[in-house]
Amino acid sequence: MAAKVVDVHTHVYPPQYVSILKTRSKVPYVRDTEPGKPSRLIILPGEDDPSSESTAKGRPIGSEYYDINKKIEFMDLHGIDISVISLANPWLDFLDPSEAGSLAKTVNDAMNDMCHSHKGRLFAFGALPLSAPTEEIVDEVKRLAKLKYMRGIIMGTSGLGKGLDDQDLDRVYQALEETGMTIFLHPHYGLPKEVFGPRAAEYGHVLPLALGFPLETTISVSRMILSGVFDRFPNLSVLLAHSGGTLPFLAGRLESCILHDAHYSGPEAASASRRSIWEILKTNILLDAVVYSGLGIRAAATASGADRVLFGTDHPFFPPLETNSGEEEEKWLSVTTNYKAIQDAFGPEKDQAAAVLGGNAIRLLNLTTD
């Protein structure tokens, strides 16, 4: 039997969630445009900026965003056996505190039901009502841990509003550690648009998506490291989107700066008892393989170990390109690029490639329904 392929980075907007977005008129929201055309999803901060010259705000939201059968078709087309689905950004971050808790239950139950309807093919990361009182967040962690198909939670970098180095998150981290639920840390907020310069609009979404997203992730997990989250919760497991943003590449510089800054100003972060970045990478961090290059996969596997890198697609984003004849290619370039990256990274080391493609996810996320 061929080794299984598992996609750990694949998003869905359950119809219940789309309904919420349709009632809204500011980011994030879904709006209907011309009759007969698909609704458009506006999710990125600034995408709705009235000063923007863009005439095509957001992106078309087809059935692949909310119809789980489209996910299964996509999986079959690309040889994916199992997907660990997650709500896409910005999750539930924007909800009014009074309704966040109950809507979280609704959306998470819908995700779990989707998994049940395709038993063995689907597992899920839930979403937390982060705007709700901490007690409700912790309760939802504990409830999710008991749902059959939930293996963790997906979370942005905002946390309770002050980032993931906020001490008030400790109760949430504690509940996640105790229940063995993995955090899938995913970007959404990017970087302030001024960092991309006065010509940024000419480059479409390229700079925010290609650089802002991974830099956001890198900053966020670095703040977790510096504030000692992994010292206080040594068994916490965090899966980083997009192969850690840029953490594998910058880990050496980060470690060096911590050591040297102590020399200048002696912050607690450099105390003798802290765990090094390299140790944290190999014990607490999982990296997805959504990095679009062999050298990126190779760097990720060197940083965290080839037994901690997990294949992903980012479906339904980055859909197939149009061919010169104006038709869409059947297989998605974004997926074939990431498949090829794994082959490039490991070459003849087929065991490592197989582990990244599926074995690691099955083992680390316990993807069985027995």
Add this chain to the structure above:
Amino acid sequence: MAAKVVDVHTHVYPPQYVSILKTRSKVPYVRDTEPGKPSRLIILPGEDDPSSESTAKGRPIGSEYYDINKKIEFMDLHGIDISVISLANPWLDFLDPSEAGSLAKTVNDAMNDMCHSHKGRLFAFGALPLSAPTEEIVDEVKRLAKLKYMRGIIMGTSGLGKGLDDQDLDRVYQALEETGMTIFLHPHYGLPKEVFGPRAAEYGHVLPLALGFPLETTISVSRMILSGVFDRFPNLSVLLAHSGGTLPFLAGRLESCILHDAHYSGPEAASASRRSIWEILKTNILLDAVVYSGLGIRAAATASGADRVLFGTDHPFFPPLETNSGEEEEKWLSVTTNYKAIQDAFGPEKDQAAAVLGGNAIRLLNLTTD
């Protein structure tokens, strides 16, 4: 004869430049503190923020910052045969336009004289009077190209004030391309401090230096790529500080986002005639080896080719750590870490390690005095 070791990333503040900084009272400036203690250099944006709780603003500026003999001692201690010295950030960016041109000549001539006083051991990257009228900038490029020891220019990401994707820089790029002068692109401005969150001050300089700097470089060179600088100037040569910031790791994602964003909104940047990121990396980009990890060197060498990665130290920054007995270690950890990274990256491929350590710099920057 053993292969030579060349340091392409090593800074100096000539006494003429320190004098300028001593006359100033806002960043960048040099101030004297307690009698008998070294002056302190305040160069980073925000380092002088009056709301900051820091009681030790800036860093002590010892003779290793301005005395070229200290540079030679450092080179001898670490087995470095040749250094390509450059003015440290923020270079001449802050000068009044009326004086920038003449001060640039003064500082550049001082750098060239230092090289002459240690003939064969030192070459230099000059600095441009970027606040001056463009004509003066272009003239200084042409003048520098005729100085015996100048091999390029060091530049920040601000350019004429609007970044390096500013069309008004084309005349400067043209002059650099025509004279075969390499741009050493180096960060200084970092990212807005709010991206590091409300607890950033607790982490000292770690986040701005470890993440802000490389992200600034990555954004800047990405803007050059997207605006077509390398399409208009296909022979332009750009040496990126800190192994490209994060460009090697993010190149795959950047290329993918360009291809996919065209699908959404069709920016010119994705036109069929553009050169891919991978092609630009292998023809226009040089990467220093200041990345503090073997996986970083490996990623850099895969991205641009092992024949385009160049050893560096970042001297006099990241000085030796104190030992437990309170004494400074003799060899600098920042240097030994980067030496070790090259060994880790190439293992038994000693030719590649030797090329990165010196051969590439000698060939690419023509480091001979004949």
